[in-house]
Amino acid sequence: MNTRSQSKKMNLIIKKDLYTVEINFDEASEAWRANKKCIGNGHYKYICTQKTKTGNQCKRESLKFCDHCKIHAPKK
Secondary structure, three states: OOOHHHHHHHHHHHHHHOHHHHHHHHHHHHHHHHHHHEEEEEEEEEOOOOOOOOOEEEEOOOOOOOOOOOOOOOOO
């Protein structure tokens, strides 16, 4: 039979195993940089996420509050 302190320790161990999280930081960093262009000193600018006619990603700077450049922005 377990004492109160022993049973509390067992509950903590069981709860700890339920919330195991594994993060691949290299993959996360690559995904974060996918739509950004480094401009130096740890600063980044967002780039257009649209594909060009040749299938490559457009490298123009995106508009504020939009994922596209002025050429690929949706027409209103």
